């Protein structure tokens with residue numbers, strides 16, 4: 001997926017009004033704002049990961065850049081695209097600044113005909129310090145097990161994706177195409193403690209690393225990786241995120257959502273978004289008669305949506321339905337559960353935020369507050385797995 005499609009989503013998410021506080025189970029809400037969990041996006045085509053003994057990771061921080069400045073304690077390095085084609089490696093003793101952020105680790109800069117690629121290289125345990133606080137938010141001591149669960153999921157994702165962007169010269173992107181990595185700026189002492197407390201632990205299924213997808217809020221039930229048109233995996237099945245009639249992620253503001261669209265507005269949105277939503281066909285039309293969910297996933301989300309127009313019908317599949325309804329670059333929060341129409345107004349209803357696959361981060365936080373351990377939490381969302389040393 002192109003970053004251009006991701007940025008509006010990310011920006012829109014950060015632009016949200018302060019979220020409601022997350023209260024401990026049964027108690028009064030705490031003054032702490034709801035954390036801002038992120039999620040991995042639908043994967044673009046990646047290469048086969050290299051599973052081995054590597055403990056360091058190469059992160060693609062900058063791509064196709066015209067120029068780059070990396071300020072290290074010993075030296076300020078300046079690069080310009082088009083000159084000195086090849087690779088420059090920078091070994092440093094201290095932290096370096098690139099853009100507006102400070103990073104641990106060493107660097108390499110690839111200069112090719114398509115510009116500069118800036119790569120930050122560091123031990124995976126240090127990489128996680130720049131990932132975990134962003135992915136699940138800054139949490140409190142009573143939510144420590146949630147930080148540990150997120151650390152193990154993010155570590156598993158990192159190991160599983162070593163070598164997956166090899167043709168680009170690194171392992172993993174620093175944005176939602178993989179996991180958001182913000183270097184040293186966003187490190188948080190409690191998150192770092194959780195990383196250390198779970199040092200080297202990963203999630204395996206039948207002895208192999210799992211694809212550890214996670215998302216903000218499942219809304220009551222998670223979903224299989226089929227929402228991206230991928231084959232189903234035995235450890236990524238739809239599971240209920242509730243106990244004793246209460247949904248763990250219920251305090252998220254995205255627990256239930258509803259968006260309304262006018263018939264004419266939808267004509268223009270659908271014409272504009274059909275390609276990005278990978279509609280099975282695209283054509284011009286001037287009227288929408290009906291929108292019907294013809295098939296659902298096991299977790300209840302729409303699997304196949306058929307739009308009937310005055311010029312024929314077209315179909316959109318799974319998570320791409322969120323893009324079909326995108327308004328001002330903002331996708332639907334999650335895949336709709338239902339769509340109804342009344343007097344020319346279409347009401348789209350859903351529950352949750354994100355793709356719904358794997359670990360639900362808001363549920364993870366609530367479970368931690370209720371005393372579940374990180375192992376119990378991970379096993380609740382990833383079916384039949386074990387937690388082991390890499």
Ligand SMILES: [Zn+2]
Nearest residue numbers: 218249360363
């Ligand atoms: Zn949930």
